[in-house]
Amino acid sequence: MTDDDRVFKALADPSRRFLLDLLFARDGRTLTELESELEMTRFGVAKHLRVLEEAGLVVVRRSGREKLHYLNSVPIRQIHDRWIDKFTEQHITALIDLKRTLEEES
Amino acid sequence: MTDDDRVFKALADPSRRFLLDLLFARDGRTLTELESELEMTRFGVAKHLRVLEEAGLVVVRRSGREKLHYLNSVPIRQIHDRWIDKFTEQHITALIDLKRTLEEES
DNA sequence: TTGACAGGTGACCAAATGGTCACATAACTT
């Protein structure tokens, strides 16, 4: 599996996207803290976090018996630049066409 | 399942992303034409195209016995604007911090 | 009109996924 694929697959689950939203709002949370926000047991949440971690979207720091989870947006940026951008960018030719159309109207 | 979720799930499979790449390069292809580019039977490709269609990423036009497939990038743009952008945008405060740092150095 | 060609349907299957639980370990607290 490629890196990109791991990221796309990690983003494909709504619970995982919700976890990223939570970490976006505030970083460095523990598993139990995150667990309290989802309707799911600790084990389910831990599995999702692991998928996110393997995709590089979450990075982890151990502190005593706690595990702190941090958001890493680099992989999202990468699939954005390498793939999504291509489909979302305005095609310059279309803009030129529009410009010509507008000029002809006036 | 939400619209966004359908799109994320549709993008989660590499064969489907490849199909979108093909349609990006050239639109309006038939099923058999697309099939010839993948190492998969017609049935597999048809299933993938259906998932893409249900996510709104591909739109279809019938012409005689052929089915022509067109790319629609609007849903990609939507998840970009509604979700991805939030994680990829440069945080203005970080830029301000950097600016201050640079100014203090000189 | 008789093939050949493009596509659709439903059954089927193996593997992956999303989730649970019993149990275990390590680290704090008192």
Place this chain on the structure above:
DNA sequence: AAGTTATGTGACCATTTGGTCACCTGTCAA
């Protein structure tokens, strides 16, 4: 030291997913 707290592991299960196939329908061409 004993209890509580935070997390990890592996087994297990139901459902979904990705893919195939046999068979069918509709359309074009000779």
